[in-house]
Amino acid sequence: MDRIDLCKQNYTALFGGEALTGEGTDPEFMAILQKFIFGEIFAVGDLDRPTRELITCTVLSVMQTLPQLKAHAAAALQVGVKPVELREAVYQCAPFIGFPKTLNAIGVINEVFREKGISLPLENQATTTEEDRYEKGHAIQHPLYGDEIAEKMADVPGGMGDDVARFLTAYCFGDIYTRGGLDVKTRELLIYCVLTTQGADAQLLPHALSNLKLGTSRETLVAAVIQCLPYVGFPPALKALNVIKGIDPKVIEASK
Structure with a gap:
């Protein structure tokens, strides 16, 4: 399948319409975009x-x-x-x-x-509590990244690097991951x-x-x-x- 046919196939699957119509105020640019994204990148x-x-x-x-x-x-x-x-x-x-x-x-x-x-x-997807969000976040973070952030933040003035490291574990990994x-x-x-x-x-x-x-x-x-x-x-x-x-x-x- 060449890139034009693939472009049309992917575009219709995604958007339900037809690609490369030649319509609109900038049909040339849209043709470049559509053929590159849906006809080449998708391949x-x-x-x-x-x-x-x-x-x-x-x-x-x-x-x-x-x-x-x-x-x-x-x-x-x-x-x-x-x-x-x-x-x-x-x-x-x-x-x-x-x-x-x-x-x-x-x-x-x-x-x-x-x-x-x-x-x-949508249905709630949270799996942590206020009491265990840090612990559960650490359980995901540590096997992947070790103590890298805590070590890098250790010498931040005022000791506030500890807070940043804690935020990353509890919020990014605990609340989100x-x-x-x-x-x-x-x-x-x-x-x-x-x-x-x-x-x-x-x-x-x-x-x-x-x-x-x-x-x-x-x-x-x-x-x-x-x-x-x-x-x-x-x-x-x-x-x-x-x-x-x-x-x-x-x-x-x-x-x-």
Whole structure:
């Protein structure tokens, strides 16, 4: 199948309409966009359509390109992403992009849910209490990252680095990673896409390694970054790919 036929097939599956119509005020640019994303990017790697759309919605949430997020949130539901999966993908952006931007993205996907007749609020996915959120967060964090953050924050003036390390464990890992709706392996794959979008130099390598520890192959991680590429552009995508490429094969083998 050539890229034009593949583009049309994927576009219809996602949006229910027809690609490459030649209509609108900028049909030339739309043709470039559609053929590249749906005819070429979608042909790379072993990702299924639901995973591709979860990645795309994550990237668009980080970028705050909300009109496009609305279209792709509907497309995600169209290809089988469950509402709770989409919500969790957006929720977990919060530790990385902050609450205001996350609230903007939640507002968009909730609008899509209402339009699709999906009852709100969705089912609660919390699995921790005030008493055990730190403990359960640590149980996920430590096998993947050890005490890296606590060690790096140890000499922050005023001893407040201890607070930052505690926040990361209890909030990011305890409040977010422990939630239902997505497993930790999927969460880490999507978070690598968050960091790719942000060009987050210091965080890319540890999160690439955590993906490998959880059983995600380098090839799948590469395909996820390439799925980000048409939305974030080449520079941040190339940075994230170089991190994956540069991981010592011995480290990869030890992660299996």
